[in-house]
Amino acid sequence: MQKTGHYKSSVSGRIIKIAIITIAISMGMILISVSSGKGLQMEIKKKTTAFNGHLQIVPFENNQSEISISPIIDSIEIKKKIEKRPEVIHIHGTATKASIIKNQDNFEGVFYKGVDIDYRWEYLENFLDEGTIPNISDQISNEVIISKEISDRIKIELGSYIDAYFYENINQNYPNIRKLKVVGFFSTGFPEIDKSFIIGDIKNIKSINKWEENHIGNYEVFLSDINFIDKIGNIIYNDLPSNLDVVGLPQKYPDIFQWISLFDFNIFIIFIIMIIVGIVNTSSAILILILERSKMIGLLKSIGSNNLLIQKVFIWNGISIIGYGLFWGNLIGLSFYFSQYYFKWIKLDPKIYYADYVPVYLNFSDVIFFNLLFLIISGVLLCLPIIIIGRISPAKVLRFN
Numbered sequence: 001m002q003k004t005g006h007y008k009s010s011v012s013g014r015i016i017k018i019a020i021i022t023i024a025i026s027m028g029m030i031l032i033s034v035s036s037g038k039g040l041q042m043e044i045k046k047k048t049t050a051f052n053g054h055l056q057i058v059p060f061e062n063n064q065s066e067i068s069i070s071p072i073i074d075s076i077e078i079k080k081k082i083e084k085r086p087e088v089i090h091i092h093g094t095a096t097k098a099s100i101i102k103n104q105d106n107f108e109g110v111f112y113k114g115v116d117i118d119y120r121w122e123y124l125e126n127f128l129d130e131g132t133i134p135n136i137s138d139q140i141s142n143e144v145i146i147s148k149e150i151s152d153r154i155k156i157e158l159g160s161y162i163d164a165y166f167y168e169n170i171n172q173n174y175p176n177i178r179k180l181k182v183v184g185f186f187s188t189g190f191p192e193i194d195k196s197f198i199i200g201d202i203k204n205i206k207s208i209n210k211w212e213e214n215h216i217g218n219y220e221v222f223l224s225d226i227n228f229i230d231k232i233g234n235i236i237y238n239d240l241p242s243n244l245d246v247v248g249l250p251q252k253y254p255d256i257f258q259w260i261s262l263f264d265f266n267i268f269i270i271f272i273i274m275i276i277v278g279i280v281n282t283s284s285a286i287l288i289l290i291l292e293r294s295k296m297i298g299l300l301k302s303i304g305s306n307n308l309l310i311q312k313v314f315i316w317n318g319i320s321i322i323g324y325g326l327f328w329g330n331l332i333g334l335s336f337y338f339s340q341y342y343f344k345w346i347k348l349d350p351k352i353y354y355a356d357y358v359p360v361y362l363n364f365s366d367v368i369f370f371n372l373l374f375l376i377i378s379g380v381l382l383c384l385p386i387i388i389i390g391r392i393s394p395a396k397v398l399r400f401n
Contacts, residue, residue, distance in 0.1 A: 015281075015284060015285045015288050015289075016285045016289070016321055018281060018285070019278075019281040019282045019284070019285040019321055019325065020321060020324045020325045020328070021325070021328075022277055022278055022281040022282075022325070023278040023281070023282065023321070023322055023324075023325025023326060023328075023329060024325045024326075024327075024328035024329040024331075024332060025274075025329065025332070026274035026275065026277050026278040026325075026329065026374075027274070027278075027325065027326050027328075027329025027330060027332070027333060027370075027371070027374060028328075028329045028330075028331075028332030028333045028336070029270060029274050029333075030270060030271050030274050030329075030333070030370055030374070031329070031330065031332075031333025031334065031336070031337065031362065031366075031367065031370065032332075032333055032336050032337075033266070033267050033270045033271075034267055034362060034366055034370065035333070035336070035337045035340075035360040035361060035362040035366075036340075036358050036359075036360055037263040037264070037266060037267045038263075038267075038360075038361045038362070038366075039358065039359035039360040039361040039362075040260065040263065040353065040355060040358070040359055041260045041263055042359065042361050043354070043355050043359040044190075044256065044260055044354050044355070045226055045249070045260075047127075047188045047189065047190045047193070047354065048190070048249055048252075048253055048256070049123070049222070049226065049249065050123040050124055050126070050127065050188070051123075051124070051188065051190075051193050051197070052220060052249060052252060053219075053220030053221050053222050054221060054222055054223040054226060054228070054229050054232075054248065054249055055220075055221040055223070055229060055232065055233050055236065055246055055247070055248055055249075056218050056219065056220055056221070056246070056247045056248075056252065057072075057078075057218055057219035057221065057236070057240065057244055057245070057246055057247075058072075058217075058218040058219075058244070058245055058247060059072055059218075059243055059244060059245070060243060060244070060245050066096055066111055066196075067096055067097060067098055067111070068095040068096050068097065068205070068216075068217025068218060071095070071209070071211050071212075071215035071216060071217060072215070072216060072217070072218070072243075072244065073214055073215065073216075074093050074214045074215065074216045078219075078239075078240070079091050079219075081239055082219075082221060082236055082239075085232060085235070085236075086224075087223050087224050087225070087228045087231075087232050088221060088222070088223060088224075088232065089222045089223060089224055090120050090221075090222045091219055091220070091221045091222070092115070092116065092118045092119050092120065092219070092220055093116060093118075093202070093216030093217070093218070093219055093220075094113060094114060094115050094116075094119070094202065094216065094217060094218060094219075094220055095113075095114045095202050095205045095206070095216055095217030095218070096111050096112065096113050096114070096205075096217055097111070097112050097114070097166060097205045097208065097209070098110075098111060098112075098166075098167075099111070099112045099164045099165060099166050099198075100164070100165045100175075101146075101150075101154065101162050101163065101164050101165075101180075101198070102154075102162060102163045102164075102165070103154045103155060103156050103160070103162050103163075104155070106153070106154035106155055107154070108150055108153055108154050109196075110146075110150065110196055110197065110198050111196050111197050111198075112144075112164065112166070112198055112199075112200060112204070112205065113197055113198070113199045113200075114199075114200060114201060114202030114203070114204060114205040114206075114217075115136065115199060115200075115201070115202055116136065116201075116202045116203075116216075117136050117137065117138070119136065120222070121133045123222070124186060124199075127186045127187060127188045128145070128184055128185070128186050129148055129184075129185045129186060129187050130148075130158055130184060130185045131145065131158050131159075131182075131183050131184030131185060132183055132184050133145065133183070133184060134183055134184075134199070134200055134201065135183075136201050140201055140203040140204065140207065141200065141201040141203070142178065142179060142180050142181050142200075142201075142204075143180070143181050143183045143200065143201070144180045144181070144182060144183070144198050144199060144200035145182070145183060145184035145185065145186055145198065145199050145200075146182055146184075146185060146186075146197075146198040146199075147185065147186055147187060147188070147193070147194040147195070147197065147198070148185045148186065148187040148194070149187070149194040149195060150194070150195070150198065151182070151185050156182050157182075158182060158183070158184070158185065159181070159182065159183070160181075160182055161179050161180065161181050161182070162179070162180050162182060163177055163178075163179055163180075164177070164178045164179075164180050165177055166178065166208045168208055168209060168210065176208045178204055178208075180198075180200060186199075189350035189354055189355050189356050190350075190354050191350070191351055191354070192253075202216065205217070221236070226249070229248040229249060229250065230248065233246045233248050234246075256354070271370070275374055275377055275378065278322070278325065278374070278378060279377070279378050279381050279382075282318055282321055282322060282325075282378060282382065283318075283381070283382060283384065283385045284385075285318075285321060286314055286317070286318045286321075286382060286385045286386070287385040287388065289314065289317070290314060290385065290386075290388055297310055311383075311386045314386050315379070315382055315383070315386055318378075318379070318382040318386075319375070319378075319379055319382070322374075322375060322378050322379070323375075326371055326374065326375065330367065330371065333367075334362075334367075336360075337360050337362050340357075340358055340360045341360050344357040344358075346358040
């Protein structure tokens with residue numbers, strides 16, 4: 001048998017080249033779909049987690065609202081009990097209040113998210129475009145960061161002051177006014193956040209709402225792995241007082257998480273389609289090769305070679321074709337991955353995809369898994385065209401030739 005790539009200018013030679021190209025494109029498409037699908041899933045989860053935590057502990061009357069309606073007591077006992085879990089990285093208290101901010105003649109309705117000294121700013125620092133984070137201390141601070149989108153709409157410059165109007169309750173005739181200093185701009189690419197939120201000192205909310213010092217609106221809990229949300233959420237819920245509920249990210253953003261869960265199905269469909277295309281072309285190449293080498297098969301049978309031995313020869317030949325295709329397919333897929341990872345040359349509309357470029361994620365185990373799966377499935381299904389070897393009669397083939 002001649003090695004792949006050294007076939008003479010024959011029908012089988014051209015078909016084999018087409019098969020190799022098809023397998024290469026198929027494997028490349030699989031790696032591209034896996035890396036971009038998983039990358040977009042992780043990017044969206046990262047953004048929602050950075051701003052909300054994996055779990056939120058809220059009063060039952062607040063669990064469907066962005067605004068902190070009723071306060072809860074910031075209990076050291078509850079925090080210690082939750083932090084004992086090895087899956088829990090951090091827990092802190094926050095509160096949110098509706099506000100209208102004004103800069104000259106420009107107004108914008110926003111949610112003011114109040115945070116305290118223990119807030120982990122590193123979760124948001126990756127999204128900070130300009131400026132610094134607010135200086136939160138024991139004293140009340142008027143510093144805030146706002147989204148770049150809001151700053152563009154009401155024409156705010158870094159370091160400028162804005163007026164924020166708050167109402168303690170709906171029966172209040174005149175709003176409470178706070179003059180806030182904008183010390184930074186952030187951009188998450190997540191419309192639900194960028195359109196609506198500014199972040200500052202929780203003590204402003206406590207002062208306006210006339211809350212006690214130990215009052216907060218809710219807890220945000222960060223876990224070591226997003227896959228622990230359901231498990232740890234149920235454990236924490238069972239340990240909480242009866243007036244508190246646990247809300248996971250998928251509950252808070254159900255539409256988004258249902259949408260990104262479809263990516264796994266899309267990857268599966270692409271894999272099935274690509275492997276069918278690769279197998280059909282490889283099987284066609286092997287079938288043509290068998291028919292082209294029918295005289296050789298007849299000669300081998302006439303000198304005592306059994307069907308199994310001859311079939312093994314063609315199976316290994318088919319596997320070598322698949323191997324060549326997988327090599328070039330991996331080269332295509334990994335070239336896309338590294339070029340997109342470092343240069344981000346494919347852009348997206350953040351209003352639709354929650355990212356301004358195609359994020360990619362691919363680990364070594366993914367590459368090995370899909371290559372082995374492709375090779376095993378293709379190798380097994382290659383046995384179908386090989387069956388024809390058992391039906392080749394040496395007497396008929398040699399007499400015909």
